[in-house]
Amino acid sequence: MSLSPAFLDELRARTSLSALIGKSVKLQKAGREWKACCPFHNEKSPSFYVNDDKGFYHCFGCSAHGDAIRWMTDQRGLPFIDAVKELALAAGMEMPAMDPRGAERAAAQAGLHDVTERAARWFAEQLHGLDGAEARSLLERRGVKAETARAFGLGFAPDSRTRLKAALKDVxxxxxxxxxxxxxxxxxxxxxxxxxxLMIPIRDVRGRAIAFGGRIIGDGEPKYLNSPDTPLFDKGRTLFNLDRAAGPARKAGRIIVVEGYMDVIALAQAGVEEVVAPLGTALTEAQLERLWRIADVPLICLDGDSAGQKAALRAAHRALPMLAPGRSLAFVILPKGQDPDDLVRTSGRAAFEALAKRAEPLVDLLWASEHAAEPLTTPEARAGLKRRLGELARGIGDAGVREEYLAEFQRRFAALFAGPAQRPFQREPWKKGQQRSLFRPDLAPVTAQARTSAATPMDAILVKGVLAGLIRNPEEISRHAETLAALKLSDGPLARLLDAVIDVALHDRALDSDALVTILATSGFNEVASELLRADSLPFSFTSKASDPERAREDLHEAIGVMATRPALDQALAQATARMETAFDEQAFAEQQRLRALRAELDERLANLMQADKDEL
Structure with missing residues (x-):
């Protein structure tokens, strides 16, 4: 089938957008336009406008924008071709002719839809007939109201090998x-x-029955039996209740995934309508893509037993290659042994909403799972944790998200095994002085290549000063272990001394300065350590025993941040300058000027710090 631009333009022209949207949204006349509270996000005052003359809607709150076809795909959740077909039917337009094979497939599927719809009606009739008493009793015990059963089209399949076959014999x-x-x-x-x-119709996004799920009434296996894949039904691409949940989900700004049919039905009855379920399998890539079309961070709420938690972890791993900026998953952790159906029936909607508000981000679930995988009492086990976390992060397709996960896992690992670590670039300013903090988030070292020390005299003094400060204050080493370990010093003896200082201090965190100096001396670092600790050799508060201890620790923290930040800034500035030398680019020029300003600020602050400390000493 070929849909020409002329056909689509004619379709839009024949469609009254306000009448279409007004079927599900309460519109108010506003001059030549219509306005309403936006159906795509929660708001109290109208910012959603519909313009029939121009044929588009627009929300000034969330920027939702589109025409009649976009409304059908985004708000109703229809595939593009189904949206066009439905609008064309309403507008009295004939769809362009299909190719012969496509026409045959469409005709065959239309016939199959008729069959499944007839079966759904027949099952519903049996539920309310004499044979359905036991099924109705099951629903009553599960707290499913009659109106809920009707809304979901629930039915009953009699215990017979031929009843349905006989009822639809003409098919x-x-x-x-x-x-x-x-x-x-x-x-x-x-x-x-x-x-x-008990029969539960499975519907497509247009609300047409395409398959069924059957729950056993008494004892027997399997507890749930689903239709096989058919020309109408692909269980890996279908989500139960998506036809009913898509609209409420867009309005609520969230979509919730639960494990089974009865969880969906119980939550919907409790007023949580934006709920779907996979169909007896783990979430697939196609299902995740459908969820992300509705909400940026779907909530995965699986049972509180071990099987449910394993299913949540499988969903997390499957989602990793598909993550993108702003697109993730979150996980609602249920009490052990409970499912959403149990929870809302015993404790009501409020209990579920309280858990949903505390949904666990994807990164937390992954971290907790790997951290709990084995005892971390040996270096080998800790190395295994680090390897597993790295493999997870490297499985993320988007480079930006991948880098963020690597950094986050590294930060958590360092905080866990390197003492009470503090994040660089987030310290409180020095309370006794008026100097401005050097730590800037946009100056954080971003690559391993950037973590090299420059060769200016000021940098050499800074490196020596930081090393002396660490020897004077060994309790600070574990706080900054991650940042220090990432540094690549160009001075060989100083680089070896830094490695030795970190190794010794992390091996015994109770060391004081004198003990550290003694160990360094017996390890061949006596001369270089003694030179660094001469009271008059370096102009920093943290290199002198006479300094205020609190001020010394704060200045040392800041100096380490400067030492880690400077190489990344220099590298970024060199790259921007190289782009400028190749060809003038306004964006590169603006970036170069910004980086030069930051470099000047960095140099000035460091010079002032050194001078102030020199005067104080």
Whole structure:
């Protein structure tokens, strides 16, 4: 089928956008336009406008924008071609002719839809007839109200191998087998697939029955039986209740994934309508993509047992390659042994909402899972944790998100095994002085290549000063272990001394300065350490025993940040300058000027710090 721009333009022209949107949104006349509270996000005052003359809607609050076709795909959740078909039917327009094979497939599917719809109606009739008493009793015990059962089209399949087949005999066995309603084994007589089960229709995004889930009424296995894949039904691409949940989900700004049919039904009955469920399998890539079309961070709420938690972890791992800026998952952790159905029936909607508000980010779930995988009492086990976390992060497709995960995992690892670490670039300013903090988030070292020391005299003094300060204050080493370990010093003896200082201090965190000096001396660092500790050799508060201890620690913290920040800034400035030398680029010029200003600020602050400390000493 070929949809020309002329056809689509004519379709939009024939569609009254306000009438279309007004079917589900209460519109108010506002001059030549219509206004309403936006259906795509929560708001109290109207910022959503519909313009029939121009044929578009726009929200000034969340920037939702589109035409009639976009409304059908975004708000109703329809595939593009289905949206066009529905609008064309309403507008009295004929769809362009399909190719012969496409027309045959469409006709065949239309016939199959008729079969599944007839089956759904027949199952519903049985539920409310004499045979359905036991199924109705099951629903009553589960707290499912009659109006809820009608809303979801629940039904009952009698415990017979031929009842459905006989009821739809005019359809013919071939179509009943093709839709999965009958089972055909070799050349034997086909028989009813669903017998003695509560029947739950599975619908596509247009609300058409395409398959069924059947729950056993009494004892027996399997507890739930789903239709097989058919020309209408692909369980890996379908989400139960998406047809009913898409609109409420866009309005609420969230979509919730639960494990099974009854969880969906119980939550919907409790007033949480934006809920869907996969169909007996782990979440697939196609299902995740559908969820992300509705909400940036779907909430995964699986049962509180071990199987539910494993399913949550499988969903987390499957999502990693597909993550993008702003696009993730969050996980609602239920009490052990409970599912959403149990929770809302015993404690009500408020209990569920309280858990949903505390949804755990994807990064937390991954960290907790790997951290709990084995005892971390040996270096080998800790190395294993670091390797596993790195493998997870490197599985993320988007480079920016991947770098953030690597950095976050590194920060957590350092905080766990390097003492009470403090994040660089987030310290409180020195209370006794008026100097401005050097720590800037946009100056953080971003690559391993950037972590090299420059060769200016000021940098050499800074490196020596930091090393002396660490020897004077060994309790500060574990706080900055991650940042220090990432530094690549160009001066060989100083680089070796830094490695030795870190190793010794982390091996015994109770060391004081004198003990550290003694160990360094016996390890061949006596001369270089003694030179650094001469009271008059370096102009910093943290290199002198006479300095205020609190001021010395604060200045040392700041100096370490400067030493880590400077190489990244120099590298970025060199790259911007190189781009400028190749060809003038306004963006590169602006970036170069910004970086030069930051470099000047850095140099000035360091010079002032050194002078102030020199005067104080």
């Amino acid at each position: 013919g066995d071939e179509k009943l087998v093709e839709t999965g309603l009958l089972i055909q084994v070799d050349d034997k007589e086909p028989y009813d697939r669903f017998r003695g089960r």
